[in-house]
Amino acid sequence: PAGPGAMEPDYKRRKMQELDDPPWEALLVLPELESQEVELILAYAAPVLLKTETSRLVQQLSAARPLTELPHLKRVRARGGTQPLEVLLCLASPSQDTGALQTLSELLPDGQVDICGLGEPFLVQVPARAPLTRPQFEEAARHWPTAFHENKRTSQALAGQLFTPQDKAAMQGHMEQAIHAARQGAELGMVPVGAAVVDTATGRVLAVGHDCRKGLHPLLHATMVCIDLVACGQGGGAYSYHDYPACTFLPSDEHAVSGDGLPYICSGYDLYLTREPCAMCAMALVHSRIQRVFYGVASPHGALGTRYRIHGRKDLNHRYEVFRGILEGPCQRLGQEVAS
Amino acid sequence: MDRALRMAKEALENGEVPVGCLMVYNNEILGKGRNEVNETKNATRHAEMVAIDQVLDWCHQHDKDPAEVFAHTVLYVTVEPCIMCAAALRLMKIPLVVYGCQNERFGGCGSVLNISSANLTDTGEPFQCIAGYRAEEAVDMLKTFYRQENPNAPKSKVRKKECSK
């Protein structure tokens, strides 16, 4: 541990580096489905050679070949210029051989659609699912016209417009506490990762902790420490942190009174974490019902965006929002400070 | 596995999700765990995490190297470990896990994610799984738990509780 005299140049150097950092943005980490690339499936379409037949064709096709599973697909597309309109006939079978196209009478054999005005059918890739984000929509529309019900909040979050300057100032303050804890842990030989839990409603910091895997317990990553510290604050907890003075919690009597015995102690709370958590920690946050996670930098096999997106899985019983990039520069340098 | 099932029953009687497990090293039981989520108010206190702590305590008491002990420890658990516990078992480098029934809600050994065998360089080592041993008894106990109504709690709370494993 360095004395105050030795700390000062360090502190000054850090301040200088922070002045050089570009301003940080809180970037939404999309859940699995929303971040996926646009999935495409093969369909048959045909040009409408007689424009006057268009509405009748659309009507008859919609009745005879409804696209029930794909309500997001528009039936007709205009290619612009002098090219004829094109109409979607039906989905191709999964075993469709792209070299052997079916004819109109093979595709529409039952006579429910009068094929008058239709040109030769062709195969086209169409989006298999409704787009969930604007980038997905733009990508999908390049293949076939697609309806899009935009989620305003997601779009704002992706554009970095979700948080006001006041929000960001508060977020920065919370992340600074996590970084401070990480440095104090590192002075005790711990892995330099820090975390803080904040009650979203009151803005109060309920727990601050650092990674203890090299000391107290090999599984006490900073997130696990903070979850346990919150439990300590509510009269529970599994470990004692008196050898680690930078791991602190705020005793909470509100919860003890209003508590219903359920261990979902982190519901309504945000976690600030200097780096993306591992799968164990990300799932521990599902079990604890955290509301949001803000982290600084990504980890090589992190579970909230890099390798997995455990926060956004529909098959798990709780989901939470994740933002990355908070004080990215200082969080990034935490590892290097210790290495040097 | 008998004893793991008995521990699960004990958890059930204590109002915890009925999961029990044993950590066996050289034919010796070093750790026994059942869910302690409600007692500690910490939602991460699953049976496996409790048992890992007991093995660590044993190592400290007997002056053994935890890395060596865990590398030769088998976990017997009534239900497939969840994603969190599967990652924790990897981090402890336990080589083999024998479990009863699948964990459709949270399973980390194939049911929801395949943490046990994934290539994750900074999350310990993959481990081998042997599944299906006395699965029916384990499933029955989980079903009893989910059906069981705490007479003091409104229905919604009982419903929520079933989600903690």
Ligand SMILES: [Zn+2]
């Ligand atoms: Zn972790």
Ligand SMILES: [Zn+2]
């Ligand atoms: Zn578990």
